[in-house]
Structure formats: structure tokens, C-alpha cells
Amino acid sequence: MAEVELSDVTRTFGRTSALSNVSMTVPDGAFFVLLGPTGAGKTTTLRLVAGLDRPDSGALRIGGTAVTNLTPAQRNVAMVFQQYSLYPHMTVRENLAFPLKSPLLRTPQDQIDRKVQEVAETLQISHKLDNRATALSGGEMQRVSIGRALVRNPAVYLMDEPLSSLDAKLRADLRVELKNIQARTGATFLYVTHDQIEAMTMATHVGVLDHGRLVQTGPPREIYEDPVSIYAASRLGQPRINILPADLFAGAPSGAKSIGLRPEQIHQGEGEESSVVRVEHLGDQTRLYLSLRNHDLVTVTDAHTPLQSGDIVKIRPERPFYFDASGARIH
Structure with missing residues (x-):
């Protein structure tokens, strides 16, 4: 696992500033949640870390290595998108196993089978392993999408609101499971959400974004009890x-x-x-x-x-x- 560091990162799209001089550190082994409403710059940050986009200025490092000019494959990150991305002609088992069959990983078949079974049990989809992706419900498809990231052993897990399409009970169950997985493995998670409950219950660290600017970072309880602004105070707390x-x-x-x-x-x-x-x-x-x-x-x-x-x-x-x-x- 690895620390993620952004230094004065800026990204604009035309006249719109998606990120403005953002500097932050995701500690090795942290469950770091980026919190903010639509348009705050959360997904842009994930895409920059993943290598799917490039900053206009600034630098990114993963595990102490400069990655600004590296491809996504060279960065060794796993990303879960808000909308599930599966191979529709494959079964659940084949979708979960696909990342492990990369020529870069060269995973033995017995390890693939074991890892797929473990992840399927964790995500409550063991009984669906031989179903095609097209035969699944939306919530089941998203669980498979999360599983495709969990079967790997990347430097960083990147998650873009992965629970937003699930029903309330499953969302609550997976909050617990994701937190348990992160705590058990010591993995580094960079997780994006607008849901304050997810931030309060899962995060070891929270970064509050406001129109591309990072306004406060710290443990969720610290931000709740000692906010720096009305905006930061309003992001956490129910009511x-x-x-x-x-x-x-x-x-x-x-x-x-x-x-x-x-x-x-x-x-x-x-x-x-x-x-x-x-x-x-x-x-x-x-x-x-x-x-x-x-x-x-x-x-x-x-x-x-x-x-x-x-x-x-x-x-x-x-x-x-x-x-x-x-x-x-x-x-």
C-alpha cells in the first residue's frame, strides 16, 4: 500500500476551475473520504490520481514516486466508478477474475479461484457467480464492480460513490464490509461521496472540497467538532x-x-x-x-x-x- 500526495494541483476545463491549487496527503493505510456536493471537484481528483486525466499544473506522487507522467497501469491503482462497468458477455466469476488474468500480474489459477470466492462471499454474490452480468440487478452489478477492484492488490483503491445506486440496507451492510476490508488489509482507500453518513462511519480522514478548493482535512470527528467555516460545518451532521x-x-x-x-x-x-x-x-x-x-x-x-x-x-x-x-x- 502507499501514501498519495497531491501538491498544488490545478485542473481547469475551459473557464471552469475543477481544482485550484489542491495540496493534500492521503496517509498510507488511510480510509480517506473526499466530501462535497456535485461540482466540488471530487471525481476530478480521483481521475487525476488514477491517471485518467492530467493536471494543468502541480504534481502527484504515490508511494513516494512521481506519477504525473505515468499511465494508469503503471500507477497500480484500482478504481470503482459510480456507474458499474462490467463485461456483459461474461459471468460474474469471469468479471471478477478478469483483473487477475492481466499479463502484468500473472496470477496462478488456484489463487484466482480462491480470491474470487472470498470476494464474492464478502459482497454477498456467491450464488450469482455463474450468472451473466446482464442477468443481475443494478445493485448486484455494482457489487461485482466493487469486487473487481477488491480482488486485486493495488497500491491504492479509488472509489467514486460506489454505494449510491444500492438500496438502503445493502448500502449500510457494504459500509461495514468496506471498512472492515480496509482495516483488515491496511489498504489505502481514496473514496468520493456527498453522503455525510458514509464519511462519518467509514473515514479515518476527511477532505472537504468546495468548488475545487480543499477547505479542511482531518478526522471526521475533528471536522464535526471544530469546523473552520460554515461550509465545512454544514457538510457533516444530521440534522x-x-x-x-x-x-x-x-x-x-x-x-x-x-x-x-x-x-x-x-x-x-x-x-x-x-x-x-x-x-x-x-x-x-x-x-x-x-x-x-x-x-x-x-x-x-x-x-x-x-x-x-x-x-x-x-x-x-x-x-x-x-x-x-x-x-x-x-x-
Whole structure:
């Protein structure tokens, strides 16, 4: 496995800047998640690391080796695309075995058979090994696509939202399996998603992208608890962080234009009076949708709360975040 390093990488398409002077390091053995909405530059970053595209400027290194001018095959990476890419005339077994039959790898047949079986069991497709790819459901096809990367032993695994086409249960199952595989093998994963749950549950490191700029990197818990901006704070957390005028509560520091309150940063029982707009019972918790002087906010409370729409709840902030007019954090 290998460390991945980007140094001042820039990539433009016409007048559009996909990446702008991005520098980051994916540590050897990390599960590094690039997080951001569509257009943030996530897939462009993966394509540059994979060698499917070239930067306009900057340098890329894998395992300490400069790879900017190397072909994808020379970089020894495995990529899983958002849309499954399989050979339709082949069976699942043949699709999984295909990467191992490369002249570069020269894998013995007994090792191919063993590896294919292991990966098929991990991805819950053992019973489909002799089916043609065209006979599979969309979710099964994506699992085979993931399996084609897992059967290899590349320097880096690159994954472009591989779970987005799966149903909720399978998505949850594969989050656990991918994390287990990464932890067990010590593999380096560079994983792209807009799904904050995937980032929070799988990542050892998160990189937050905003219109081609890397705004914050670190462990997901660190970014959640110590965001550098409104944008970074809004990328993690469910329910989303409440962003309100700083003067809605007393005690805002000089220069603060906004206050950020995650659900657990809202203390109930004293402070400003707010009205309950809606109550959502979710089993293990209840979400309260509140209105405070015509500003909406969301918090969580006890699962068995007797509160209902129209009730009055007193609230105050606890250890809030403050941001200036540009959205940057004020400490």
C-alpha cells in the first residue's frame, strides 16, 4: 500500500476551475473520504490520481514516486466508478477474475479461484457467480464492480460513490464490509461521496472540497467538532447544523455575523422562548422543529417527550460556533 500526495494541483476545463491549487496527503493505510456536493471537484481528483486525466499544473506522487507522467497501469491503482462497468458477455466469476488474468500480474489459477470466492462471499454474490452480468440487478452489478477492484492488490483503491445506486440496507451492510476490508488489509482507500453518513462511519480522514478548493482535512470527528467555516460545518451532521443570526442570542463576540448550533449545542429548559412547529418521533430520539423570532431551527430531545406542536420551549446555546461575514470561523 502507499501514501498519495497531491501538491498544488490545478485542473481547469475551459473557464471552469475543477481544482485550484489542491495540496493534500492521503496517509498510507488511510480510509480517506473526499466530501462535497456535485461540482466540488471530487471525481476530478480521483481521475487525476488514477491517471485518467492530467493536471494543468502541480504534481502527484504515490508511494513516494512521481506519477504525473505515468499511465494508469503503471500507477497500480484500482478504481470503482459510480456507474458499474462490467463485461456483459461474461459471468460474474469471469468479471471478477478478469483483473487477475492481466499479463502484468500473472496470477496462478488456484489463487484466482480462491480470491474470487472470498470476494464474492464478502459482497454477498456467491450464488450469482455463474450468472451473466446482464442477468443481475443494478445493485448486484455494482457489487461485482466493487469486487473487481477488491480482488486485486493495488497500491491504492479509488472509489467514486460506489454505494449510491444500492438500496438502503445493502448500502449500510457494504459500509461495514468496506471498512472492515480496509482495516483488515491496511489498504489505502481514496473514496468520493456527498453522503455525510458514509464519511462519518467509514473515514479515518476527511477532505472537504468546495468548488475545487480543499477547505479542511482531518478526522471526521475533528471536522464535526471544530469546523473552520460554515461550509465545512454544514457538510457533516444530521440534522444539519443550524445557522442563525449571531445576535439572536446574547454573548456573540465582536465581528460575528452568524451563530452555528448543532442539535446537541441547544440546551432546553432555560433561555429564549421558542415555539414547537413540528415533532418527529424517530424511535431512539425525537426531532424538534422550533421557531425563535421567525427563525427556524432543529434540535433533538428525549424519545418519549410529551412536547407537541404549539408548545413553548426555552432554549439557549451551549459552546456554539461563531462565524464572520465571509463564513469563516471565529474562535
